[in-house]
Amino acid sequence: MIPPNIGQLPPELDLFAAIFGVFATIFIYSFLWKENPLSRAVEHLFVGLAAVFTLAFMYDAALSQAVWGTNRLAEGNFIWIIPILLSLMYFFFFSKKYFFLYRYPVSIVAGVMAGMMICGMIQSNFLAQIQATVELPLVGAGVWEGWPPAGLNSIIMIIGIITALTFFFFTWEHTGALGISTRIGRYFLMATFGSAYGGTVMARMSLFIGRLRFLYETSYQDWFWAWYLVPIAAIIVILVALWDRSKG
C-alpha cells in the first residue's frame, strides 16, 4: 500500500528558505575574508546534499530505464533483473577478497562507453568539424560584401584551424615552416582562451549579481525582507571568526 504523500508544502517553508538563503550566502562569501567555521559548515552541508542530489538524478534515470519504462520490469519483463543484479556487483569494491567481481560491471560500462565514444567522437568531434571547415564560404554571391566579409572570416578560420592543429603535432620539431605555423596557431589558441576567460567571468558575475538580487529582492508576505538579515549574518560571521581565532 502506498503511504499518503506529503502533498502541497506549507507556505511557511518559503520564509525558512529565505532565511536560510541569506545566511548561507553570507556564510559562503565570508570565505573571501578568511576561512571560518561557518563557511566550512555550509561547504560540508553542500557536499552532502550534492552527493544525494547526484545520486537521485542517476537513480531516477536508472529506474526509468529498468523498472518503469515501456516493456520493463514493472510490466513483467524480468530480464531487467540482470542489469540490477550486475549493478549490485559494484559493492564488491569494498571487499578485499572478492574485489575482482567489481570489475565485471565496470568492464561492461567501460566497453560500451568506449565503443560509444569512438563512434560519437568520429562523427561529432572529428568529421563534423572537418565538414564545417570545408563548407566555409569562399566564393559565391555576397561572400566578399560587407565588413568584415564572410570570405575573409572563412580564410581567417581556415588559417586558424590548420595552424592551431599543427601546434598539437609533436612528431617533428617545431622549427622552420612548422615553427611559424605553430606560432600563429598559438595566437589563435590564446584568443580562444581569452574568449573562454571572458565568458567564464561573465557567467560567474551573472551568478554573483543573481545572489545580490536574491538578497535585495526576496521577501515573504511583504513583512519580511531578506536583506534585513544581512547585517545580522555579517555580525555572526565576525563573532564566530573571532571566537575561532581566539581558540588558536
Add this chain to the structure above:
Amino acid sequence: MSLVVKRYIPLAITFIMGFIMVIATYFLAPGTPARDATALLTATVDVLVVTAGAIGLVALLRHHLMNINKRGRFWQYSTITIIAVIIYLIIGLYGVATHEQRYMYASELFSWVYSNIYVHMDMTIFSLLAFFIASAAYRAFRLRSLEASVLLIVGSLMLLGRAPIGGVIWEGFPAIAEWLLTVPNAAGNRAITIGIAIGAISLAIRQLLGVERGYLGPER
C-alpha cells in the same frame, strides 16, 4: 582465484562490448532488431552507472565516519555532511515510496530542498570564482609576451563586449566581441575539439585492446 577470472574475462568483456557498439553503429541499420538490441546495452549501462554513484555516496559516508571516529581534522563538520546525506536520502526515498511516479524528483519536499537550499549554496559557491578569477587574471594577463598580450586583449574585449557597460562606452565593442567569438575563438575551439576527438578515440581503442587497464582498479 585465477588470473583469467580476475583480469582476462573483464578485459574480454570490455573488448566485446565496445566491438558490438562500433559494429552496431556502422554496420547495422537503424530500426533493425539487432540495432535495437544494442540500445538495450546502453540502457543497461544507465542502470549500472547508478550503483557506481551509490558507491561514491558510500565512500563519502565512510570517509567522514572514519574522520569522526579518528577525531581527524575538522571532524565536527563531517557530522554535518553525514546528517545532510541521511536526511536528504530519507526525504528522497520517502518521496519514492509515497509518490505515484516513484521518482525522487517527483517528491515535492525533495524538489523543495533542491530549489530552496541546494541551489542557494550552489550558486553562491560557483559565484565565488568571480572573485578568484580576478586575482588569477592579474597574474595571467601581464604583458610579458605577445601570446599573453593576445590573451589580455581578447579577454578584455570580450568583457567589454559582453557587459552592458561596454556598449555604453562604445557601440562597437559588442560587434568586436561577437566577431572574436565567431571567428578566432571558433577556429581555436575547432582545432581543440579535433584534438580532443583524436585523443579520446585513441584512448578508447587502447582501452578496448586492453592496453589501458586503469579502470579495472588495483591488482588484488
